[in-house]
Amino acid sequence: MHNFTPVSAILGGGLIGLAASLLWLANGRIAGVSGIVGNLGSARAGDIAWRVAFIAGLVAAPLGYVSLAGVPPIQLDASTPAIIVGGLLVGFGTRLGSGCTSGHGVCGLARLSPRSIVATCLFMAAGFVTVFLLRHLMEG
Amino acid sequence: MMAALASGALFGLGLTVSQMTNPAKVLGFLDIAGDWDPSLALVMLGALAVAAPAYWLARHLNQPLCADSFARPVEAEVDNRLIIGALLFGVGWGLVGYCPGPALASLGFASGRTLLFVASMLIGMAAFAAVSPDSFPSVLRHNTRH
Numbered sequence: 001m002h003n004f005t006p007v008s009a010i011l012g013g014g015l016i017g018l019a020a021s022l023l024w025l026a027n028g029r030i031a032g033v034s035g036i037v038g039n040l041g042s043a044r045a046g047d048i049a050w051r052v053a054f055i056a057g058l059v060a061a062p063l064g065y066v067s068l069a070g071v072p073p074i075q076l077d078a079s080t081p082a083i084i085v086g087g088l089l090v091g092f093g094t095r096l097g098s099g100c101t102s103g104h105g106v107c108g109l110a111r112l113s114p115r116s117i118v119a120t121c122l123f124m125a126a127g128f129v130t131v132f133l134l135r136h137l138m139e140g
Numbered sequence: 141m142m143a144a145l146a147s148g149a150l151f152g153l154g155l156t157v158s159q160m161t162n163p164a165k166v167l168g169f170l171d172i173a174g175d176w177d178p179s180l181a182l183v184m185l186g187a188l189a190v191a192a193p194a195y196w197l198a199r200h201l202n203q204p205l206c207a208d209s210f211a212r213p214v215e216a217e218v219d220n221r222l223i224i225g226a227l228l229f230g231v232g233w234g235l236v237g238y239c240p241g242p243a244l245a246s247l248g249f250a251s252g253r254t255l256l257f258v259a260s261m262l263i264g265m266a267a268f269a270a271v272s273p274d275s276f277p278s279v280l281r282h283n284t285r286h
Contacts, residue, residue: 017187
């Protein structure tokens with residue numbers, strides 16, 4: 001476990017929890033990234049601005065942060081075909097399953113939603129199995 | 141509007157500070173048989189420790205502070221759509237190490253390969269939106285409830 005970074009993980013997690021709390025208490029909206037992005041195309045006129053604002057903050061704030069604190073490591077080892085297939089699966093799967101790590105994994109668990117608890121267990125399990133197959137069976 | 145902007149900003153900062161914007165770190169969590177990195181679990185715990193009391197607090201509010209009503213997710217049953225969608229998402233997550241939030245949060249400072257992931261993800265989302273629910277295989281249309 002020599003890559004374990006407990007302090008930054010809890011601090012960053014706290015900020016994510018604060019973000020989810022703010023969006024629910026102020027706007028009455030779930031901070032689920034796949035839903036906020038994925039429903040952008042079909043949203044009614046009055047339902048668009050907050051989505052755009054959330055995405056703008058999501059992209060701009062880290063950019064501002066790294067310009068002060070330096071760019072953190074980004075190690076993306078997947079091959080180009082894997083990136084494309086993975087992206088398609090993440091996009092389609094999160095819409096079909098009505099949520100991702102933020103909507104089900106943070107907001108849903110915090111609300112004790114049975115659907116989100118099931119979804120979180122399933123996407124975690126699928127992730128564990130996929131990585132196990134790729135790293136330990138196929139590369140043996 | 142301003143609350144949504146601030147929420148997105150806090151969300152992005154949290155993902156960056158916790159290094160969830162690094163796919164190798166996420167895959168380190170998913171690799172339980174390897175050199176396991178439990179950081180992602182602590183990110184979720186940290187988020188839940190703040191968000192769970194806030195959701196509980198909101199039960200005592202008739203309406204949000206800046207909107208007319210809470211957009212409560214429909215509490216339907218666990219159906220095949222949820223199950224298959226979550227499994228497909230998990231496979232894609234395990235292939236690359238990106239889920240939607242971190243991919244978008246690092247878009248401004250990551251490489252073109254991250255952009256390729258985000259573009260593929262948006263195409264996947266658009267593909268879902270383009271397929272009408274009626275054209276899904278029946279296994280996706282019906283609840284498991286009989």
